[in-house]
Amino acid sequence: MTEIPGTSLDAGVVRRSTRLADGRELIYYDDPGTALGPERAVDARALDPRPVTATMRQDVLTGDWISVAAARQNRAFLPPAELDPLAPQTPGNPSEIPSRYDVAVFENRSPSFGPALAEATGDAPAASDPPRGLDDLAALGLGRARSSVGRCEVVCFSPAHEGSFGTQSVTRARTVIEAWADRTAALSALPGVQQVFPFENRGEAIGVTLHHPHGQIYAYPYVTPRTSLLLASLDRTAPDLFQRILEFEQAGPRVVLRGEHWTAFVPFAARWPLEVHLMPHRHVPDLAALSGPERDELATLYLRLLRGVDAVYDTPTPYIAAWHQAPVHVGRDTVRLHLQLTSPRRAADKLKFLAGSEAAMGAWIGDVPPETSAERLRAAVEGVAL
Incomplete structure (x- = not known):
């Protein structure tokens, strides 16, 4: 020792x-x-x-x-x-x-x-x-x-x-x-x-x-392809795009969970049968830029969200929980830290597989309306105790 x-x-x-x-x-x-x-x-x-x-x-x-x-x-x-x-x-x-x-x-x-x-x-x-x-x-x-x-x-x-x-x-x-x-x-x-x-x-x-x-x-030694597309969208729209997205979702039917510093929502154009994003209310480029109160609330709110995802069905849900952060040298003032949690689970005993259209062409077809997914997740999260 x-x-x-x-x-x-x-x-x-x-x-x-x-x-x-x-x-x-x-x-x-x-x-x-x-x-x-x-x-x-x-x-x-x-x-x-x-x-x-x-x-x-x-x-x-x-x-x-x-x-x-x-x-x-x-x-x-x-x-x-x-x-x-x-x-x-x-x-x-x-x-x-x-x-x-x-x-x-x-x-x-x-x-x-x-x-x-x-x-x-x-x-x-x-x-x-x-x-x-x-x-x-x-x-x-x-x-x-x-x-x-x-x-x-x-x-x-x-x-x-x-x-x-x-x-x-x-x-x-x-x-x-x-x-x-x-x-x-x-x-x-x-x-x-x-x-x-x-x-x-x-x-x-x-x-x-x-x-x-x-x-x-x-x-990574490069800016990832997904983030490169995001940077291009910011250039084509407005530098405050993330704030606009947050306000759009907060005013709509797809909010799953909301705290003082964070909001979780199913996105308007969700690709996956179970997909939820978690976004801070102020602009921060990455996890290192979060304040102490933001980190404290994230600990409880994120646990509630994950346990709600597991409560949708009787068995644990497979997922990818991806923390999207701004690149190190570009987009720091426009790319906002956010979580994208996605699961291929489209029913208790069914998975969505990426086949011809999605895998070959990147052209997605959704299986579950985002509003339906949000309703299920809200109900599951409401029953969660920490």
């Missing part, structure tokens, strides 16, 4: 940073009033060297960059509880986290992006051909490739083997939100990073390969 100095964050959360055996960063975020002390076990595993940074290739027809990360083929797939790679290490389970924890964040062992440019520890292999900025990424040409600089991190919400964000306590949810905000700020400062994306995949129907309650954070 070794004592790890702590840094106090908002809401009584304490951050403690260390390194895993192969040099990857591991950060513990301790709950306020935690029973854990400052001492943490050292990672004594003998690990293979970190993989070389993946390569991304440009699709000249669209301008999209496709990361090719062969090391991801070796990631864990639905392991039993006793071999959970996100649980604290035991003699029989050489997991990724050497010590007990409340919330833990660490660099993915098989990342799609990163390591970034040569890091201070010297343990990360340097990227051989990083992008030369946004103009370089926007240029089109056959056979263009660049190193996939950036970072992929795993965010463990709890040491428990099963669960999700929605199964956590209010205190734990607040700790995770503090971790998201702290990592957003840190990753945004890394060289070559253009956008930071925290998200949670929940359920095997989504493709989840670990039942452990966790999410991820991707730090």
Whole structure:
């Protein structure tokens, strides 16, 4: 055991940073009033060297960059509880986290992006051909490739083997939100990073390969295609588009949940049979820019929303919870932080699959009217207790 100095964050959360055996960063975020002390076990595993940074290739027809990360083929797939790679290490389970924890964040062992440019520890292999900025990424040409600089991190919400964000306590949810905000700020400062994306995949129907309650954070070396389309829409309409959307939805029939600082609503043109957006009432570009009261309310309101999503049917709902944030260097004054939670579940025993029109042409056909979805979600949320 070794004592790890702590840094106090908002809401009584304490951050403690260390390194895993192969040099990857591991950060513990301790709950306020935690029973854990400052001492943490050292990672004594003998690990293979970190993989070389993946390569991304440009699709000249669209301008999209496709990361090719062969090391991801070796990631864990639905392991039993006793071999959970996100649980604290035991003699029989050489997991990724050497010590007990409340919330833990660490660099993915098989990342799609990163390591970034040569890091201070010297343990990360340097990227051989990083992008030369946004103009370089926007240029089109056959056979263009660049190193996939950036970072992929795993965010463990709890040491428990099963669960999700929605199964956590209010205190734990607040700790995770503090971790998201702290990592957003840190990753945004890394060289070559253009956008930071925290998200949670929940359920095997989504493709989840670990039942452990966790999410991820991707730090991209480019502005994502979805955000690029959003920036174009802002240019074509008005810089206050998000405020207009919020006021439009607040005045309509699709509001699911509303607090002092946040409103959750089913969007007017929802693509998925279950889709709900959560937006702050004031403009903030990312989680790091949220005030303390906004983070506090988010902890309770987001839990109510997620538990309401689970209460729509008799079994837990698969979903993707995607936190859309402004890019690091563009759109900071116009792109507003917001959550887009989507599920392919269109009935208790039916899923929506993306087939010809959606997958091939990007032309969506909705299965459930957004107003009907909002009514179901409101009823489910009203019955939720924290």
